[in-house]
Amino acid sequence: DTGVSQDPRHKITKRGQNVTFRCDPISEHNRLYWYRQTLGQGPEFLTYFQNEAQLEKSRLLSDRFSAERPKGSFSTLEIQRTEQGDSAMYLCASSLVAGAGSPLHFGNGTRLTVT
Amino acid sequence: AQTVTQSQPEMSVQEAETVTLSCTYDTSESNYYLFWYKQPPSRQMILVIRQEAYKQQNATENRFSVNFQKAAKSFSLKISDSQLGDTAMYFCAFISQGGSEKLVFGKGTKLTVNP
Numbered sequence: 100d101t102g103v104s105q106d107p108r109h110k111i112t113k114r115g116q117n118v119t120f121r122c123d124p125i126s127e128h129n130r131l132y133w134y135r136q137t138l139g140q141g142p143e144f145l146t147y148f149q150n151e152a153q154l155e156k157s158r159l160l161s162d163r164f165s166a167e168r169p170k171g172s173f174s175t176l177e178i179q180r181t182e183q184g185d186s187a188m189y190l191c192a193s194s195l196v197a198g199a200g201s202p203l204h205f206g207n208g209t210r211l212t213v214t
Numbered sequence: 215a216q217t218v219t220q221s222q223p224e225m226s227v228q229e230a231e232t233v234t235l236s237c238t239y240d241t242s243e244s245n246y247y248l249f250w251y252k253q254p255p256s257r258q259m260i261l262v263i264r265q266e267a268y269k270q271q272n273a274t275e276n277r278f279s280v281n282f283q284k285a286a287k288s289f290s291l292k293i294s295d296s297q298l299g300d301t302a303m304y305f306c307a308f309i310s311q312g313g314s315e316k317l318v319f320g321k322g323t324k325l326t327v328n329p
Contacts, residue, residue, distance in 0.1 A: 102258075103258075130315075132316075132317075139321070139322075140321055140322070141218075141220075141305050141307075141319030141320050141321050141322050142259075142305070142317075142319050143319075144316040144317065144318070147315065147316065154315070155314065155315065155316060157316075190259070192259075200247040200264060200266060200309070200311070202249065202261040202264060203261070203317060205251075205258050205259040205260070206258060207257070207258045208258070
């Protein structure tokens with residue numbers, strides 16, 4: 100078990116640029132979640148996948164945000180035309196589908212700073 | 215929509231003493247799970263303890279235990295024999311069983327264990 104891996108750890112970008120983050124879940128986990136965490140707040144749900152299917156998206160996920168999990172393994176989260184309000188920690192988590200009570204395993208996150 | 219409230223933004227405790235973190239939630243669901251997650255400084259979030267709503271018995275994990283009051287919609291975390299390594303943000307979280315498969319977090323409580 101190598102844990103959930105996220106890349107990069109930190110990203111600084113200028114407003115208006117596009118950024119892409121990658122998440123590699125624990126290998127046998129078929130559920131993958133994206134959360135956003137701003138300073139002093141708890142994580143806010145963005146979207147989740149079961150295998151390659153995106154099953155739910157939050158209203159927080161505007162049309163500038165897109166997430167994919169093409170082969171049911173790693174996932175990418177892209178933010179187009181970044182805004183300063185996008186600055187946050189983006190967390191990825193994975194779990195086994197064994198009911199809603201399956202715990203989520205989190206990665207270290209990608210900290211995005213938009214200048 | 216489910217909400218989770220943690221009314222204590224910060225708490226501190228002396229090493230070896232006991233501390234209780236509060237959490238209340240709001241839901242119309244009858245079947246759900248509750249969690250406490252720990253996020254140490256600059257480290258990934260990890261599961262501390264989980265409680266199934268249909269179980270009356272309070273969950274325990276070594277020094278960590280919960281007081282689950284379903285009617286009051288309260289889910290507090292007790293940490294006994296506090297250790298310096300318990301210093302972290304603690305998040306209470308809720309997920310319904312059979313409904314939306316997203317984990318809803320509170321804003322967190324910053325716990326500092328003092329030597």
